[in-house]
Amino acid sequence: MRPVTILINGRPHQVPRGTVLAAAIAEALGPALRRSVSGQPRGPLCGMGVCMDCCVTVNGQPHVRSCLTLCEDAMEVRTNE
Amino acid sequence: MSEQVLKTDIAVVGAGPAGLAAACAAAESGLRVIVIDENPWPGGQVWKRDKRGARGAGRGAGPVAQARRWLRRFNASGAMLLERATVIAAPAAGVLLAERAQQPLRIHWQRLILATGARELFLPFPGWTLPGVMGPGGLLSLAKQGWPVKDRRVAVAGSGPLLLAAAYGLKRLGARVVLVAEQAPFSALAHFAFTLGPSKLGQAIRFRSGLLGVPHRYGTWPIRAEGEEQVCRVALTDGQRTWIEECDLLACGFGLTPSVELPLLVGCELKNRCVQVDDCQATSHPDVYCAGEPTGIGGADCALVEGQIAGYAASGQSAKAEALFGRRSTWHRFRERLATAFALRPELKSLATPETIFCRCEDVTLGTVRRFSSWREAKLHSRCGMGPCQGRICGAAAHTIFGWAVDSVRPPVLPARVASLIAEAAASAEPQATR
Numbered sequence: 452m453r454p455v456t457i458l459i460n461g462r463p464h465q466v467p468r469g470t471v472l473a474a475a476i477a478e479a480l481g482p483a484l485r486r487s488v489s490g491q492p493r494g495p496l497c498g499m500g501v502c503m504d505c506c507v508t509v510n511g512q513p514h515v516r517s518c519l520t521l522c523e524d525a526m527e528v529r530t531n532e
Numbered sequence: 533m534s535e536q537v538l539k540t541d542i543a544v545v546g547a548g549p550a551g552l553a554a555a556c557a558a559a560e561s562g563l564r565v566i567v568i569d570e571n572p573w574p575g576g577q578v579w580k581r582d583k584r585g586a587r588g589a590g591r592g593a594g595p596v597a598q599a600r601r602w603l604r605r606f607n608a609s610g611a612m613l614l615e616r617a618t619v620i621a622a623p624a625a626g627v628l629l630a631e632r633a634q635q636p637l638r639i640h641w642q643r644l645i646l647a648t649g650a651r652e653l654f655l656p657f658p659g660w661t662l663p664g665v666m667g668p669g670g671l672l673s674l675a676k677q678g679w680p681v682k683d684r685r686v687a688v689a690g691s692g693p694l695l696l697a698a699a700y701g702l703k704r705l706g707a708r709v710v711l712v713a714e715q716a717p718f719s720a721l722a723h724f725a726f727t728l729g730p731s732k733l734g735q736a737i738r739f740r741s742g743l744l745g746v747p748h749r750y751g752t753w754p755i756r757a758e759g760e761e762q763v764c765r766v767a768l769t770d771g772q773r774t775w776i777e778e779c780d781l782l783a784c785g786f787g788l789t790p791s792v793e794l795p796l797l798v799g800c801e802l803k804n805r806c807v808q809v810d811d812c813q814a815t816s817h818p819d820v821y822c823a824g825e826p827t828g829i830g831g832a833d834c835a836l837v838e839g840q841i842a843g844y845a846a847s848g849q850s851a852k853a854e855a856l857f858g859r860r861s862t863w864h865r866f867r868e869r870l871a872t873a874f875a876l877r878p879e880l881k882s883l884a885t886p887e888t889i890f891c892r893c894e895d896v897t898l899g900t901v902r903r904f905s906s907w908r909e910a911k912l913h914s915r916c917g918m919g920p921c922q923g924r925i926c927g928a929a930a931h932t933i934f935g936w937a938v939d940s941v942r943p944p945v946l947p948a949r950v951a952s953l954i955a956e957a958a959a960s961a962e963p964q965a966t967r
Contacts, residue, residue, distance in 0.1 A: 466678060471677035481761070483761055492662070492761050497667050498667060499673060501925070502892065503921045518674060519572070521572055
């Protein structure tokens with residue numbers, strides 16, 4: 452199946468179709484997806500939409516749970532926001 | 533804004549084993565059934581789809597065949613699935629408010645079946661907030677959908693049958709599992725294994741043989757994770773000695789805890805964090821049923837039987853429901869043995885130091901939280917449990933560590949887009965006749 456290309460912090464990344472967004476970001480940037488309120492690095496904990504530690508901005512929409520979101524072509528993702 | 537309104541005989545929340553079984557049992561009698569789930573696919577966490585198309589932890593073996601059978605039956609049942617939909621409020625009797633594709637969605641139901649499942653229990657220890665420290669189930673679930681684990685060193689620690697299943701699944705995906713550390717003592721688990729039926733025992737043996745060469749330690753637990761920007765090693769102890777394992781990922785969870793936000797929101801009675809149900813899986817709230825993990829952690833087989841009973845009972849097929857009571861008793865006995873075998877040791881309640889983050893959302897430390905005497909007080913004065921996860925992670929830890937009753941919930945049960953809330957407020961302000 453044709454891969455999907457998404458933009459992570461402005462840089463294009465190609466991932467297999469069916470890849471969950473959290474996984475695509477981890478592949479590109481490592482497991483840290485955001486900074487906590489006191490500035491500590493954080494990554495996903497629960498992997499199932501509960502902990503909110505994987506939230507990123509998708510197409511301008513903030514606080515999107517990247518562990519429940521599938522990568523789609525031309526998706527624009529921003530981390531650490 | 534466009535609010536979609538749906539009317540149904542039976543609404544089921546959760547498309548895991550319990551929800552699917554309930555939906556099948558009810559929809560096959562011809563009633564209108566709507567199933568709501570947050571995930572892109574049905575099957576819940578336990579039957580999560582592999583990116584490459586397979587389901588479950590193994591291929592062609594028991595759990596996968598079972599998942600396929602139920603998903604086929606569900607697809608033929610006539611029930612309608614609303615995937616990627618999150619329930620955020622229960623604004624009135626017989627109404628659920630959900631959010632789907634950033635649009636509000638109102639569902640009017642006659643009977644409601646809550647099959648909201650469970651999540652992993654996380655207990656704080658120094659370093660548990662480092663990126664790369666994840667729940668074993670969570671990591672496996674993400675790894676199946678592309679999270680990089682190939683050739684990564686993964687330490688698996690904590691408690692429960694999920695550790696073995698996760699270690700096995702991660703190894704199959706190419707991870708180098710460096711250790712499986714179960715906190716329960718070997719004696720308790722040997723006793724438990726002795727009581728298992730052939731299917732569960734076969735599964736355990738398959739996992740163990742698939743993990744040949746991976747060290748398994750019992751009566752062993754993590755005390756500290758270390759690293760700067762991400763985890764790079766974990767300190768473990770067996771109570772006698774302490775040692776360090778180098779790792780790229782630490783999969784650590786202390787069993788499962790019921791997801792009861794929605795049952796609480798609807799007004800169901802709970803006891804010891806479990807939803808109270810009668811023989812027919814009916815809750816204390818009229819016309820609301822509950823099945824699977826929220827009634828007690830018993831696994832997928834237990835959830836399937838409870839789900840069917842709830843579905844039959846909610847659709848007025850009481851004879852079919854009663855015919856399953858015996859099988860449910862068998863799984864309830866399994867559920868009790870599971871809780872006994874994997875009972876958490878007291879040492880796990882004191883792993884965190886005063887500086888350890890207790891509430892990950894608001895970065896509230898253990899030292900701050902333990903100044904208070906109740907969940908309510910801690911929330912009011914320290915913001916513990918007031919962040920985006922709304923206490924889902926630290927609330928369960930507070931219950932385990934301090935014994936606090938964590939049973940208050942307010943809508944929205946998850947951060948919802950403003951539009952959904954405005955729609956809710958507008959609808960609440962309308963005359964009752966519109967309901």
